[in-house]
Amino acid sequence: GAGVSQSPSNKVTEKGKDVELRCDPISGHTALYWYRQSLGQGLEFLIYFQGNSAPDKSGLPSDRFSAERTGGSVSTLTIQRTQQEDSAVYLCASSLARDRAAFFGQGTRLTVV
Amino acid sequence: TQLLEQSPQFLSIQEGENLTVYCNSSSVFSSLQWYRQEPGEGPVLLVTVVTGGEVKKLKRLTFQFGDARKDSSLHITAAQPGDTGLYLCAGVDSGGYQKVTFGTGTKLQVIP
Secondary structure, eight states: OOSOEEEOSEEEEOTTOOEEEEEEOOTTOOEEEEEEEOTTOOOEEEEEEETTSOOBOTTOOSTTEEEEEGGGSOEEEEEOSOOGGGOEEEEEEEESSTTOOOEEOOOEEEEEO | OOOOEEEOSEEEEETTOOEEEEEEOSSOEEEEEEEEEOTTSOOEEEEEEOSTTOEEEETTEEEEEOTTSSEEEEEESSOOGGGOEEEEEEEEESSTTOOEEEOOOEEEEEEO
């Protein structure tokens, strides 16, 4: 596609439910990132995929969070047993190579009620 | 863990004023990127600096990469209301993993 696509754009879920957030990166981009952003704040790193290397999961806040990237393309971020503190905008970005720009999707706004 | 601290965290200035945003780390990066984010959108790349001491100008914006490639600054001359947004620096890992680490962000408001 022309840009990074994320779905859904908005998600309201009840506390305790599981959610899946999807990211379609730009075709051919080997690097894919997930970040979390609270209102007006900076980006909190969650996970990084680079080619066929093992992902860097060091930013995942708890074992309720997991992510996978199938076939080096589409990625899914899963949050199990959601909590109210999980409410945020979840941003996905992809990048072609070193020193290249990270292109961001518009994010998924998650609200846990 | 690589950390990038930005200062100030918030900045509210009048149109026409100058300002500087700083991005500091104890880690060395292969390159440093600056992004601007507007409400409801993802961050958009403004510039990438690669060489220690490099200075790049983008109209009224001047970006500098520190000699040791650990810090950077963004200077805006004669700020305009359209400059309002969240400014994020991002360091690219100097190792082979090429991971991008984002700074804490500077929220800029330019008042007409």
